[in-house]
Amino acid sequence: MKKNFIIFAALMVTAFFGAEIAKAADVSVGGQIFTRYEVNEHGGNGTNDFDDDSAASDFIGQRTVVDVKANINDETSAFIQLQSNRQWGSGAVGANHNTDTAGGTGNRASTQGANDGSFQANDADISVGVHEAYFTLKNFASLPVDAKVGRQEIILDGHRLFGDTLWTMGQQSHDGIRLTHKHDNVTFNAAYIKANESALSTNANQLNNNDINAYFAHMNYKGLLGGQLSVIYSYLQDPCGATADGNDCTDVISRNDIHTFGFRQAGQMFGIDYRGEYYYQWGDADQDAQNFQTRTSTTAGTGVDRDAYMFGVRVGKAFNNVNMKPGLTVWYDYLSGTSDDDLNGTNPSYNSFNTLFDTGHKFYGLQDLFLGVGGGNSTNGTAGLGLQDLAVKAKLSPMPGWTVKADYHWFSTAEGVQGSPTAGMNINGDGSQDSSLGNELDITLVNKYNANTKIMIGFSNYTTTAAFRDLRGVTGDSANWAYLQFDVKF
Secondary structure, eight states, X not given: OHHXXXXXXXXXXXXXXXXXXXXXXXXXXXXXXXEEEEEESSOSTXXXXXXXXXXXXXXXXXXXXXXXXXXXXXXXXXXXEEEEEEETTSSSOOOOTTOSOXXXXXXXXXXXXXXXXXOOOOOOOOSEEEEEEEEEETTGGGSSOEEEEEEEOOOBGGGSSBOOOTTSSSOOOEEEEEEEEEETTEXXXXXXXXXXXXXXXXXXXXXXXXXXXXXEEEEEEEEETTEEEEEEEEEEEOOOOOOTTSOOOSSSEEEEEEEEEEEEEEEEETTEEEEEEEEEEEEEEEEOGGGSTTSOOOOOOTTOEEEEEEEEEEEEEEOTTSTTOOEEEEEEEEEOOOOHHHHHSSSOEEOOOOOTBOOGGGTSOTTOOOTTTTSSOSSSSOTTOOEEEEEEEEEEOSSTTEEEEEEEEEEEOSSOOOSOOOGGGOOSSSSOOOOEEEEEEEEEEEEEEETTEEEEEEEEEEEOOHHHHHHHTOOOSEEEEEEEEEEEEO
């Protein structure tokens, strides 16, 4: 069946692009084989035990990518990329520790996670699918604008709100239209994304409750303070609400209209690398109390306003003229959260920042324990309490082609539980919640074997706290994770 599908897909691509591609003067073929062996002691997402006495889980995952780009003429190009995501010994990748849902939607990664407010990539996809397939029109409609139409990766501002997930076997892409205009040092982007499509219900009284649309406008200016300034506005529209027949939407989060506005400045001054960013969110947040899985709330969530924010700062220095080229970076990220008092007050509000389509693996520790921070998920988040991450990152190049990196994170929630926490969350015995979530040490050894081949060896240890154990429902004090990875591009 799979073979037939692949053959059929190839024939369709050939029929669609064949005539023009045959005329093209510039056709390139590329790809990637990405193989990783992992061992972890916390059992994978959804089964975190953090118990050294339990057997560690291990598996080999592989991503195989083949892509073709054709410059059809001076103004038109086409690109298609097929991607196979598998675990050795199985037909398709199942749930693993760095995704927030099981199952898949044919390589469309912009799918709402189960029981949380995040929109993380889902790498539990079918074995073979289309990761990207788009065409680009330069000077669209005789305007100084390039249009990219189709399934495509969207990466903005260092993957903070829009990224490709990097680490997961099934990378993130979106079905949409993107317009780009460049003038000197300024680049403008605007996009429409169809994040989720659902057919209308056969019930005449029930709304189409699963459609999700996203929009953004983005500006980047190069040359300010030794770097570049980015400004973004995005709108994620989930029109799901109470239906005419009195039935609520099937989604745990019944409405997620999220407006996000913010800026990012990053660059280098006086030999110091720096980054500063701030984002504010508002809109509707009709949250069900059940979303906060280990907490008590009396708010069923009708008409709750969203009021959330995040900020991040980074300062670092690389000594490239010194032996072994050492480098040191300090950074701090704060993502606002929702306390019980926020939900149960006279004017309840939902204050948990939603990270949208970000690449969480790049920011919140390599074990990916905090991907679902923006919602109520306590399995892969913080039960809506937000997150603080203070990190120190060091690197060293002991010999040509080799780099050693060491990152140390101190994690804590942004909010404590002051209202009526469950017995398990009442750590201090006085109605307050200990905010410390634990520490993570990530050590990575990278070898650039040649221009096309990179080898990575990694080890990570996470040390839990009482608050973390109660939040996740685990008893273990720590968990180790290790991997060996080969990345070959052609």
